[in-house]
Amino acid sequence: MNYFYFPLEEWTNQFVDGWLLPVMSGFFNSISTVLRAFIDTVTNLLITIPPEIIMILLIIIAWKIAGKGIALFTLIGCLYLGSVNLWPAAMQTVSIVLVSTTLSVLVGVPLGILSATNKMMETITRPILDFMQTLPSFVYLIPAILLFGLGGVPAVIATFVFATPPAVRMTNLGIRQVPSDVVEASKAFGTTSRQLLFKVQLPLALPTIMAGVNQTMMLALSMAVIASMIGAPGLGSTVLSGISTVNVGLGLTGGLGIVVLAIILDRITQGLAKKA
Template sequence: MMIGQYIETGITWLTEHFSPFFDGLSYIVGGFIECFQDVLYGIPFYVTIGLITLLSWFKAGRWTALFTVLGLLLIYGMGFWFETMQTLALVLSSTGIALLLGIPLGIWTARSARCNQIARPILDFMQTMPAFVYLIPAVLFFGLGTVPGAFATIIFAMPPVVRLTSLGISQVPETIIEASRSFGATPSQLLFKVQLPLALPTILTGVNQTIMMSLSMVVIAAMISAGGLGEIVLKGITQMKIGLGFEGGIAVVILAIILDRITQGLTKRNKLKK
């Protein structure tokens, strides 16, 4: 039995019968990403560097802030500022949508054993499937460009926040839950005033992992014309320009470290408050 034939038939059927839906979805998501990119393009580079450096200082400390300003100045000096902002816009947009979908799903799986049983193998499949495979249906449904790259990134990066949101809520001590109920807390009050605040450090770890996976997928998505720093790396590979490829890779690493340290700083500060 050729499983691939059935998958191909299913995808062809979807593209033929739901093309207006995919076109509308592409228009909405593409417009959101373009607005995000226009905002980042419109801000002078020194203002962006200053704002990100201040954020790094307050959330991750002075050494991270020093690395941030030096790293971003190096990116600007290499001439990759435009591509970096393009990558940052795509990462933050994809991460935002992944969190918008993943956190409610994580809450649902934590509160429903049946949903957890259904979602677990699906999440396993999403995490273990090679990243390149996600590019195939994304291109078939949305064509080439940033939109299919964003959708492939969302699917690839969503499982960590779903799992860690569910884990964080499940790890809230039963004694605290029972005490809240005994004081008359409604299910919504129990969720928003007890479970989510206590699970927030674990959820923020999931946010950190989602951002890192989004960044790794955005680089791969350059193969379907998603642009950004991934396109620089891809040019270095296809044109055998070793120096260009390494420069693009260095820019990706700098951006990844900055985002990682800032999100880790948020998690650590939240734990200290607890």
């Protein structure tokens, strides 16, 4: 039932090949260089530090934040990753998750604050966030490959786009849920807009914001695994190798490693949200 023809595919390809790549390639190369240096620094740091030290630090953090049960699970999970020779791959995945989550929070939280305090900004960002969250995750890989090539950089870019909406939405929600009587009382005492935001709204909204950070990190982990299809290193590449070679054992080994990381990161960030 083609009543009319809309050449979206041709227009998109003409825009990309005729203007975006020739004109903006230098800009994207600069971003790629900076991100690659950031990712390599984090990855080399995690791999260089002895696994025993990282394991002890994770256990202590899990114990203090999430309790003894998660600390015990962290111990068992770290031992599992080491026993099946997945520690370096796990650290590569963690580095991609940490870098992309950091970028998502640095961009998402300020955007959430602006959306909560500016109705025009919320009107602009809401459909953009809807688009980012409803677009299939695999679609993010196409422009990431085109603009940044293969490897960790396009994985971080695709993960950043995929994982940022929860940070924006939860920050917006947290600030809007601050009781109006508290806000009115603060204004009655003569607080400025800056003081109201940093001393009243943000502290009260912090648990909701941390819940958004938790969601962002989980989405980043899921996308970091999918990004193995474009050459991203880590546990996702292990699972992808298992799929491509029909090696059930390898796929199961890598999949359990992803589950271990997901549970540890999820429980720790949930603990931070509860303590906020």
